[in-house]
Amino acid sequence: MASMMIALDPTTAENGCLKVLRGSHKLGRIDHKLLEGEQVGADLMRVEQAQNHLETKLVEMAPGDALFFHCNTLHRSDQNRSDQRRWTLLCCFNAARDDPYIAHHHPGYTKLEKVGDDAIKRAGLKFATSEDHSSFMETAVAPAELSD
DSSP: OOOEEESSBOTTTTTTEEETTTTGGGGGOOEEEGEEEEEEEEEEHHHHHHTTOEEEEEOOOTTTOOOOOOTTTEEEOOOOOOOOOOOOEEOOOOEEGOSSSSOSOOOOOOOOOOOOTHHHHHHHHOOOOTOOOOOSSSOOOOOGGGGG
């Protein structure tokens, strides 16, 4: 499994860019649990110990830059307290054979269906609204208009 972050906007120390603990992927998988505010993350006691021994690297990026990192790399972003937007796209890649055997907040394996080049135009431009109460924790389903 690997992760890739793509910057859509500049990511800087001022707007809370990604931070990684260099070499933390060599620690192996650290159990995750529910943290304050219903966010899921690595066990904070173990993360604190890793921070005492490993270098924290700021990952400042320009739009279009991409960072590939090991799935066990400890990473985080600080809250964006600046007036500069910081949008990124985080893609996680996993082998189908590693499908979770216990249901949790990440969706299970879903076979991808290839669509035509015009699928983006047919889907159109859509933004979430404050009335939209959907959650990333719900199972993602392809829009009906992309079905062949």
